[in-house]
Amino acid sequence: MQGGRILVVDDEGPQREILRTILSAEGYSVETASGGGEAVRRCQEKPFDLVLTDLRMPGTDGLALVERLMRDDPPTLVILTTAYGSLDSAEQALKKGAFDYLTKPLEREELLLTVKRAFERIQLSRENRSLRQQVEERFRIEGIVGSHFRMQEVFEKIRKVSNSNSTVLLIGESGTGKELIARTVHRQSLRKDCPFIAVNCAAIPESLLESEIFGHERGAFTGAVDRRAGCFELASGGTIFLDEVAEMQLPIQAKFLRVLQGETFRRVGGKQEIDVDVRVIAATNRDPVEAVKDGILREDLFYRLNVVSIVIPPLRERSTDIPQLVEYFITKHSESTGKPIGGISNGAMRLLLNYHWPGNVRQLEAVVERAILLSEGPEIKHYDLPIEVRFFDLPAQPVASSAPGGKFAIEIPEHGIQFESLERDLIVQAMERSDWVITKAARLLGMSYRTLQYRLEKFQIKRDTKTAPTTPESGLTEQPSQQKGGM
Structure with a gap:
């Protein structure tokens, strides 16, 4: 890297000048500092690619300088120079992140070779950061994560439709992120500085939905004591998102269709036509074609909404995205909860990959957040996951085993399982098999002692004190009090 920026740090002036002369002759841009404190200030003023520093200096020494520069993002590469008597400190600096060290007296060729290798590392790191940025831009749009080819199709459509005013229909199961995609389309559009108003048509009673969308005049119905603006007026100039649009009653669908066609509407109880400039994004968790056939969704409204449709795949059909999503949610919720979770065990990841995720990405995020809160270590373990994930896809026939760690005998009824009852x-x-010793039972269940103890209290599970003695380790029953007599 010709022209690479190097800061030489040494408390001995002649040594600084020798290093400056050698490195400048090779085409590097070299500056100097007389100590660690000055070096920190210089690095704060402008970035350097590489710092070449003496290890032993008064004040802030080379080791402290390494620790400080490793906190930068990205960290600054450091090469140390040291006498033979300080090799232990140099090894310590390597553990803290220093790139390499050179022993004094310095050999010119060894110096230049080490500096060259450092800049090769710098170049590789920059290329990797650039590649990661390109991957993130391709596989993630404002919180929507996925490298599966079907998600790539979703991302591509989002990019294409965002800057238009076309109506968009989002089709996908609950929890797939339809509202998140709608908000992304809005934020990437020319309407981003105007309101985004979301309406869940399935959550509002039929008697109130029309008023919610179109507003009402005073006295339009019992309780309408004042004029009220509806969502179309509130979203003026921006975007209105109608979630679960197929749940609208047919008369309201007809009025909604007139708004889309004529770009005007009336408030409930009103006579005045109100012009509207709003982009509509609608969503449904039903197959819209089937909804039309069943008479739930008006055919003419479907065609008007279906200018551009985006089909969002359920999570079970893009399970290869689960590790990426888990990593994203761990980062997100570790920061929000203040728990430094660094990752997830292979066993826990296998369970997540094996589960069918009826609640899709929303359910996965909730599971990861819950696991972070319950985790007692630096990573999520399989016993931090909820019971329905850990015991999903159990065999239909009972499997009996008396060996430690073996499967429990479970028979699944035709009507399904209540997971809390199963747990x-x-x-x-497990407690019976372990003679009610919590430590042994926890090992059988793959739980920590504390987690099992919590669940015992949660389900109020206690040993029958009349038929079984209590072991000190079980902690489930109290020992009878012993009255001590006097002398």
Whole structure:
């Protein structure tokens, strides 16, 4: 890297000048500092690619300088120069992140070779950061994560439609991120500085939905004591997002269609036509074609909404995105909860990959957030995951095993499983098999002692004190008090 910026740090002036002369002759841009404190200030004023520093200096020494520069983002590469008597400190600096060290007296060729290798590392790091940035731009749009080819199709459509005023229909199961995509389309559009108003058509009673969308005049119905602006007026100039649009009653669908066609509407109880300049993004968790056939969704409204449709795949059909999503949610919720979780165990990841995710990405995020809160270590373990994930896809026939760590005998009824009931039964089985010793039962269940103790209290599981003695380790029953007599 010709022209690479190097800061030479040494408390001995002649040594600084020798290093400056050698490195400048090779085409590097070299500046100097007489100590660690000055070096920190210089690095704060402008970035250097590489710092070449003496290890032993008064004040802020080379080791402290390494620790400080490793906190930068990206960290500054450091090469140390040291006498033979300080090799232990140099090794310590390497552990803290220094690139390499050279022993004094310095050999010119060794110096230049080490500096060359450092700049090769710098170049590689920059290329990797650039590549990661390109990957993130391609595989992530404002919180929407996925490298699966079907998500790539979603990202491509988002990019294409965002700057238009066309109506967009989002089709996908609950929890796939339809509102997040709608907000992304709005933020990337020319309307981004105007309101984004979201309406969940399935969550508002039929009697109130029309008023919610179009507003009402005073006295339009019982309780309408004042004029009220509806969502179309509130979203003026911006975007209105109608979630679960197929849940609208057919008469309201007809009025909504007139707004889309004529760009005017009336408030409930009003006579005045109000012009509207709003982009509409609608969403449904139904197959819209089937909804039309079933008479739930008006055919003419479907065609008017379906100018551009974006089909969002369920998570079970893009399970290869789960590791990427988990990493994203761990980072997000570790910061928000203040728990420094660094990752997830292979066993826990296998369970997440094996689960069918009926609640899609929303459910996955909730599971990861819960696991972070319950985790007692630096990474998420399988026992931090909820019972429905850990015991998903159990065999239909009972599997009996008396060996430690073996499967428990579970018989799945035709009507399905209540997971809390299943969890309680499994805990009771484990406690009975372990003679009610919590440590042994926790090992069978793959839980920590504290987690099992919490669940025992949660389900109020206690040993029958009339038929079984209590072991000191179980902690489930109290020892009878012993009255001590006097002398």
